[in-house]
Amino acid sequence: MRLPLTFGAYVSRRFLWMALMMLAALTGLVALFDFIELLRRAATRQDASFAVVSTIAGLRVPFIALQVLPFSILLGGILAFWRMARASELVVARSAGISAWGFLIARPVLIGPVIVASLLGVAATTGVSPLSSVMLSRAERLDSLYLRNTGGVSTLAGGRLWLRQGDRGLDPNGVAILAGRPVSERAPLPAAASAFRLEDVSFWRLGADDRFLQRIEAPRAALSDGAWVLEDATVYGTDRQPRPAGTVRFPTDLTPDRIADSFASPDTLSFWTLPEFIDVLENSGFSAVRHRLHFQSLLALPMLAAAMALLAACFSMREARKGGVAQMLGAGVACGFALFLLDRVTGEFGETGTLPVVLAAWAPAAAGMMLALSLLLHLEDG
Template sequence: MRLPRVLAVYVGRVFLVSTLSVLGGLMAIVALFDVIELTRRAAGRPEVPFGALVEITALKLPFMTIEILPFALLLGGLVAFWRLTRTSELIVARAAGLSAWQFLAAPVAGGALLGLVAITVVSPVSAMFYTRAERLDSMLLRGGAGTLGLAAGGLWVKQRDDGLARGGAAILHGERIAAVTPDRLTLERVSVFRLGTDDRFLARIEAERAVLEPGRWRLEDAATVGLEGMGPRERAMVLPTDLTVARLQDGLAPPDTLSFWALPGFMKVLEEAGFSAQRHRLRFNALLALPLLAATMVLVAAGFSMRPARRGGVGLMIGAGVGAGFALFVLTKVVGEFGVSGTLPVALAAWTPAGVGLMLAVAMLLHLEDG
């Protein structure tokens, strides 16, 4: 029997209302805890107004929406399908000759659509607002360190260098960031290693200061150390570059501050500049997998909540569904760390949670339909 359009619209509406209500509740809870944490961190800074802490949390809300969406779909689906089962609407639909797969078509499509909207529409807004939130957090609560930071061994940057050998490379290391403005970066105690096309060492430049300006590095009080020894010190040297302060900041910023559309281009920039793009690649693949994960969560919710009430154990099944959702969350984090470390391919690490959840949901629904 073909699914009536009125029934599909009704089931889809019940599911979406339940999911959006749960999503709103979860976001309110997470925002409350975030404000409490920010208030704790600002306890020793009386100059930081409470309104600024609320603003930081508000700017994080689009990012929280993407992170919470799969669990909102799971919990919202559990509530919606439990309600439809408790009121015997699902039983009537089955008696009319409809299978669970037909009944779930609208909710699954709605869940996948929410995931698609999250990555294509919410993600750019999330990246813009989250970047602003991180800057406010840095300026007010972290002493103005900014999004450009140093690793334990200083800042390392790799770029093209056609000065001594066509197609060569230059590796620049600065021990300390002295100043950062939107169009200028100043490093102190800088070493530049110039390499040939076969990674053969050609020369080293030692400078007291390096300033990144549009189109060039300006090396101050610099001397070149070649195979014949150290040359005379010069007041200024110029090293051409296509890097900018914005690109470096985006490269050192977490992938959460980049939108779905911007991630592919930035991953290329990161790799050309010598940074690791593993976390950004994992984030991009995780966003790609979000519509599938969203649809999977709907199927998981259905598998754990469509048990007829007369059989008993409905509460236990719904509790098991919530537990399955948290288990999937833990799996996502654990497998993601394997992907970042390079133990697993990034694509496999990003798509595994959705794949595992999908197999679990399909198995449960097949048992529910035919078992």
Template sequence: MMTDLVTSQPAMRRLRLSPTLSKYIARQYLSWFCSFFFAIVAIIYLATIVDLLDRLATKDVSLGITLNMAFLKLPYLSQEVMPFTILFAAMATFWRLTRSHELVVARAAGVSVWQFLLPVLASSVVLGALAVCALNPLSSVLLSRYERLEANYVRNQASMLAVSETGLWLRQADESGQSVIHAESIKPGSVALQQVMVFRYAEQDRFVDRIDAREAQLQSGRWLLFDAWLARPGVPSEFHEQLALPTDLTADNIQDSFAPPETISFWNLPGFISLMQAAGFSATPHRLQFHRLLALPMLFAAMVLLAATFSLRPQRRGRVGVVILAGMLTGFLLYFLSNFVFAIGLSGTIPVVLAAWAPAGVSLMLGVAMLLHLEDG
């Protein structure tokens, strides 16, 4: 029995993955990741420039502004393609280690597939955390600047709505000038503003009058104000049970005027969601974006497991390309299915948390199941 214990101790030690091997595998993976990431980012930047040149062809916009707009949008697009970068980098790493028989030697030494996957999984989770905590705040700030430039140069439209702790602010323009509307809140499920103040200005920002109302309901082509007090400079205030204010706003373009979820930092999303809910607006897109970012490290880990199922086994000559293509198609299929689930979540058909976490969770379980099958086989 003592002999069995002595002979089993080296085998037990061989089952542990050495720090040197872990660092080597992680370094190989990060090297491939950086190569793929910067190559894809460069391609995206060039494609964005071409797209903006086509959209701004009829506008009086200089090349410098076009290049600046493409640069401002680049971090957001880079974040969107990171799951594919993780997939390609993991497949390249495992394929290279398998081709050079380094993983074969590691397996012969008693290292399991889960042990030499651990450095890649840990690196991917760290990359996911960095993408959420660092890259996303940067991309949100730059994307908001891009949105403003695009509104000015492409759509010729400025933002007309803002939400703050004091309520919400709307700006509208008509033939006589412009109006600034402030409301403390909005009735859920409708466009009925509560505790409204309206400041009306003529040309050259000349103040005309102020309206204080209990409620303002958006109807076709007008705001209908109830219990309104109309105050003009040098004239006593007038009370109106109902007062009509012309407008070209609709419920849809008011909702569309909110800051897109992608332009709000991960750290600021919870506060913005609370402000929108307090104001009476639906915060479903922003809640979905928040949970989607939280699930990003899990999605990166799932991409590594999927890459391992297609790249770890030695392949016959001529089948390598087929296997790599199958892995890439699987990644793209998961991407489109994720977008489909997110769209369902935005519609309110399924809970936001389920819509945000389901793609990453299902991909992770699928990768684990396939690896368990291959490992047992």
């Protein structure tokens, strides 16, 4: 029967148009407030011109769009379904034998609003997220340079940077721990230079059982071409006796960008590079919980978008003659904010390790989907 497919395609077009309009409206509104906040912060900065502030605000737009996408789908879907219900289009469709399931999914070719919402989530995860990460990273660097008093990662631990990585030299399962002070205290990482430099460097090499193997002290070290180069180094063996070694090269998987990204927000990393970066991060001794949580949240975005589309249908298909339409629409918006709050709460628990990362990332999408399916099964009689 082609009627459900034709009507499903019609509903999908209406839904997509309203969702995109709501996405543009919400993104513009949030970006405007963000721009005003940037102007306020730039008021006391002489070198932060209007052009710089505008550039930072413009670079943050894709990131804002990614954040407001689920609400855009919810509010756009509510508006689209409410207008169709007010025009009695849904009443006519049901009279023709088309159930809510029929036009929400439009089997067998799957062109309904739920599928459209899922595809929007997929596009946001695979396409918008990499673009957002690149632009947000650039915006963060400009923000640090012009609007913040920051010393980058060197402000941690009294100005010293601590790194950990695998050591395959003295022990196949050993580790190496490096501590040093970044040379440029004012330049935010990653530095523009080809080599990232440290001073007052200490290098500990430990066995798999944390057994001391070697310590290297050097006044200077540079990270370049896949290796740490320690200049004028002094090596202390297991006998604790110093032996001048001159220049020591130590292979590493770290790069200046990876060191900077380990301290930066996970939002500045592309969806496609996150899995590899998480492995490098953990092998280097950094915590990758925030990055794992962000990656799983991006994977859950299509499911969250589909749940928002179903919730929009549940709270907006009520016939106007039955009354209580305003209360149902208000309940739909409140439900969306409740899912937003759940997402923030589970995210905080996930970052602290109280909840498993997968559960913290997927809980809002799963809760929204189960709520939507329950409501739709209760309300739909066909």
